[in-house]
Every structure is written in C-alpha cells, then in structure tokens.
Amino acid sequence: MSAHVVPVKTYVGIFVALLVLTGLTTGAAFVDFGELHTGIRLLDVIPLNTVVALAIAVAKMLLVILFFMHVKYSSGLTKIVIVAGFFFLAILVSLTLADELTRGWTPNPGAWGAMLPLVRGLL
Amino acid sequence: MAAHSAHPEGFAHQFEDMEQQREAGSLGMWVFLVTEIMFFGGLFATYIIYRSLYLHSFEIGSRLLKVDFGASNTAVLIASSLTMALAIHAAQSGKKKNQQIMFLVLTLVLGVLFLFLKFNFEWRADYAEHLIPGFGFIIRPEWGAAGSHVPMFFLFYFFMTGLHAMHMIIGCGILVVLMFMAGRNRFNGEYYAPLEVTGLYWHFVDIVWIFLFPLLYLIGGRFAIPGVH
Numbered sequence: 001m002s003a004h005v006v007p008v009k010t011y012v013g014i015f016v017a018l019l020v021l022t023g024l025t026t027g028a029a030f031v032d033f034g035e036l037h038t039g040i041r042l043l044d045v046i047p048l049n050t051v052v053a054l055a056i057a058v059a060k061m062l063l064v065i066l067f068f069m070h071v072k073y074s075s076g077l078t079k080i081v082i083v084a085g086f087f088f089l090a091i092l093v094s095l096t097l098a099d100e101l102t103r104g105w106t107p108n109p110g111a112w113g114a115m116l117p118l119v120r121g122l123l
Numbered sequence: 124m125a126a127h128s129a130h131p132e133g134f135a136h137q138f139e140d141m142e143q144q145r146e147a148g149s150l151g152m153w154v155f156l157v158t159e160i161m162f163f164g165g166l167f168a169t170y171i172i173y174r175s176l177y178l179h180s181f182e183i184g185s186r187l188l189k190v191d192f193g194a195s196n197t198a199v200l201i202a203s204s205l206t207m208a209l210a211i212h213a214a215q216s217g218k219k220k221n222q223q224i225m226f227l228v229l230t231l232v233l234g235v236l237f238l239f240l241k242f243n244f245e246w247r248a249d250y251a252e253h254l255i256p257g258f259g260f261i262i263r264p265e266w267g268a269a270g271s272h273v274p275m276f277f278l279f280y281f282f283m284t285g286l287h288a289m290h291m292i293i294g295c296g297i298l299v300v301l302m303f304m305a306g307r308n309r310f311n312g313e314y315y316a317p318l319e320v321t322g323l324y325w326h327f328v329d330i331v332w333i334f335l336f337p338l339l340y341l342i343g344g345r346f347a348i349p350g351v352h
Contacts, residue, residue, distance in 0.1 A: 003145055005215045006208075015205040019198055022336075026194045029341035049346075053337035060333045068208045068326045070149075070319075078150050085157030089164040096168050101175070 004073035014067045018060055025056040042101055133314025141313050152320040156327050163331055166286070170279050170338065177276075179269040182343040184276030187254060192245045193340040196237050197332060203233035204329045211322050214305075217312035223305040230325070231298045234291055241288060246281075255281065280339050287335060290328045297321050 033048035066072040071079060131141055138144040174181045210226035246255070253261035256274040266273055301321055304310065310318055 003142075003215065005212065008209065008212060011205055011208050011212065015201060018201045018204075022194060022197045022201065025337055025341060026190065029190070029337070029345040032346040047343060050342045053342045057334050057337050061330050064204065064326050064330050064333070068204050068329075069323055074149065075146050078146070078153055081150060081153050081157060085153075085160045088157075089160050092161065092164050093168045093171065096172065100172050 004070070006067060006070065006073070010067060014063050017063060021056050021060050021063075025053055028052050028056070131313045132311055133309070133316070145316065145319070148316045148320055149323060152323045156323060159327060163283075163286070166279075166283055167334070167338070170283070173275060173279070177269070177272040178343070180266075180272035181276045183266050183269055184273045184280065185339060185341070185343060186345065187252070188280065188340045189245050189248060190340050190345065192240055193336050196240050196245075197336050199233050199237045199240070200329050200332050203230045203237070204326050206230040206233060207322050207325045210301075211315060211318045214310040214315035214318050215312060220305050220308055220310070223310060223318070224302055227298055227302050227305060231295055231302075234295045234298070238288060238291055238295075241284065249277075283335055283339065287328065287331050290331070294321070294325050294328055297324070 029049065031049075033052060036046040036048055036051075038044060038046060065082070071082060130136075134141060135144060138147065206226045206229040210223050210230060213222040213226055249255055250258060253259050254277055256278050260274050260277070262270040262273060264270070298321070301317060304317060
C-alpha cells in the first residue's frame with residue numbers, strides 16, 4: 001500500500017491561493033481598519049490591522065500544513081503531535097504575557113523598609 | 124536471505140511494512156519541527172512583549188522595511204514550496220529521476236533567489252540607510268522620543284530574518300544532497316523518505332516566513348501614523 005498521492009492540480013491550487021493571500025495581506029496593510037474598543041482589561045484596544053494580518057497568516061499556515069505537508073492525510077498520532085506543539089507555543093506566549101502585562105496591577109512592595117512598621121508593631 | 128530480497132528498496136528491517144516506516148519518518152520529523160516551533164516561538168513571544176512596550180518605535184521601524192522585497196520574497200518562497208511538493212510528487216508517482224532532479228533544482232534556485240534578494244538588495248539598502256544596529260545605526264531626529272527604541276526593532280528584524288535565512292541555507296545544502304541521491308535512483312514510488320522529511324522542513328521554514336512577513340513588514344505603520352513622517 002502506498003501513501004496518499006496529492007494530485008498536482010491540488011498543489012497548484014494551494015499555490016495560487018497562497019499567492020492571492022500574500023497579495024491580500026500586503027494590500028490590507030496600507031488600509032487603516034481602525035481599532036476595536038472592547039472595554040475588557042488588557043484587551044481594551046484591538047488594532048484590526050494586526051487581526052487581519054494574523055488571520056491571513058494563520059490561513060496560509062493551515063494551507064501549507066494540511067496540503068504541502070500532507071497532514072490532512074497523516075495519521076492521528078502525527079496530528080496530535082502537531083497540535084501539542086502549537087499548544088505548548090500557546091502556553092509559552094500566554095503565560096509570558098500574563099506576567100508581563102499584569103505587572104502594574106499590584107503596588108510594588110518596595111524595600112524591606114516598608115515592612116518596618118509591621119515589625120515594630122509585632123515587637 | 125530470501126525473505127530480505129522480497130523487501131522493497133529502502134525498507135528498514137525494524138518496521139512492519141513501508142506504511143509504518145513512512146509514518147515513523149514523518150512523525151519523527153514533526154517532533155523535530157515542534158522543537159523548532161518552540162525555538163522560533165521564544166523569539167515571537169519576545170517580539171510581542173517588546174512591541175507592546177515600544178509600539179511606536181516598532182511601527183516606525185516597520186515602515187522603514189522594504190515591503191516590495193518582503194512581498195516578492197514571500198511569493199518566491201511559496202513558489203519554492205510548490206516545487207518541493209512537486210519533487211516529492213514526482214517520486215511518489217514513480218516518475219523518472221530527471222523530473223525529481225528538475226524540481227529539486229527549481230526549489231534550490233528559488234531558495235537561493237530568496238537569499239540573494241534579501242542579502243544583496245534588502246540588507247545592503249538597510250546598511251546604506253544606516254539601519255543595522257552595531258554597523259553605524261543612526262537614530263533620526265524626526266523619530267522623536269520613540270527613536271531611541273527603533274534600533275531594538277531592527278535587532279529583532281535582523282535576528283529573526285537572519286535565523287530564518289540560516290535555516291534556508293541549511294535547507295539549500297540538504298537539497299544538493301537530495302539531487303545526488305535522486306541522481307543515483309535512490310527514490311521510488313515506495314521509498315522517498317529523505318525527500319518527504321526535507322519537504323516538511325522546507326515547508327516549515329516557509330511557514331516561519333509567512334508569519335515574519337506580516338509581523339515585521341506589515342502590521343501597524345504602513346498607513347500614515349500621526350506625528351511621524
């Protein structure tokens with residue numbers, strides 16, 4: 001039994017789609033889509049140009065992974081490994097940002113001197 | 124030994140059949156690519172944080188990149204992914220070695236074209252405009268207060284695209300090896316594992332660029348930014 005052979009027509013179709021998306025994302029960069037105001041802390045201002053650019057990039061990535069890299073026809077085990085990879089990337093980015101973006105939320109405890117009144121009270 | 128001679132060419136004894144061997148091969152390559160995702164992922168995470176801290180400086184820097192070269196290089200890389208996929212397709216469908224070699228040569232030519240455009244035109248122009256940190260970077264007065272962090276954007280730009288280019292150079296070297304292997308009729312409809320895993324690597328490098336292009340060249344700053352000229 002041989003592996004699934006993707007027809008040349010599919011490859012060329014994906015290639016054309018990727019070129020169209022590249023043109024689209026380049027053109028979209030010169031248009032100001034403005035910002036979305038959500039009122040949610042941390043996500044208050046969402047620049048829509050960034051959203052559009054990343055959405056197109058993710059679409060292109062999926063086309064490459066599924067067809068050029070044959071993942072659409074791969075075993076479930078391979079698919080799980082790939083999803084796990086992106087899951088760990090999501091952990092890397094989200095937990096790093098969770099630290100970095102919330103640092104101003106609690107007051108800086110300062111030096112040990114700030115503890116002195118408390119220590120004096122105990123004595 | 125009689126049983127062995129019945130095995131297809133390129134079959135390794137530890138596997139049940141060719142199907143299992145193929146799956147093990149691409150699974151192993153994907154495990155490596157997952158480490159590569161984390162490798163580049165650390166850079167992307169750092170980029171996100173510093174971009175959010177110095178958004179204005181990063182937008183100024185992004186505007187100074189040559190978007191025409193960025194876009195055309197994206198097209199070149201996508202085309203090289205197509206020819207790489209077609210080289211594997213030629214082996215899979217049992218085509219003659221000439222067709223495999225032709226597509227591998229095309230992939231190599233497109234890969235070298237990408238590097239040539241990047242190093243010889245883009246980076247050379249950046250150097251002439253004093254935009255390479257450590258090589259006479261000049262902070263322009265019109266950038267204002269945000270100017271002091273523009274070199275940081277360019278550090279990200281050169282390190283990320285440089286690391287990507289290093290992956291391309293390695294990929295080009297592997298392509299040359301594959302050409303010799305194809306020339307010796309090493310690949311057939313059942314066995315083409317080196318082509319397949321190199322294809323996975325090549326497409327992965329393509330995906331990295333698919334994200335670098337919008338993150339560095341496009342987002343925030345291609346349309347007019349108030350107060351910056």
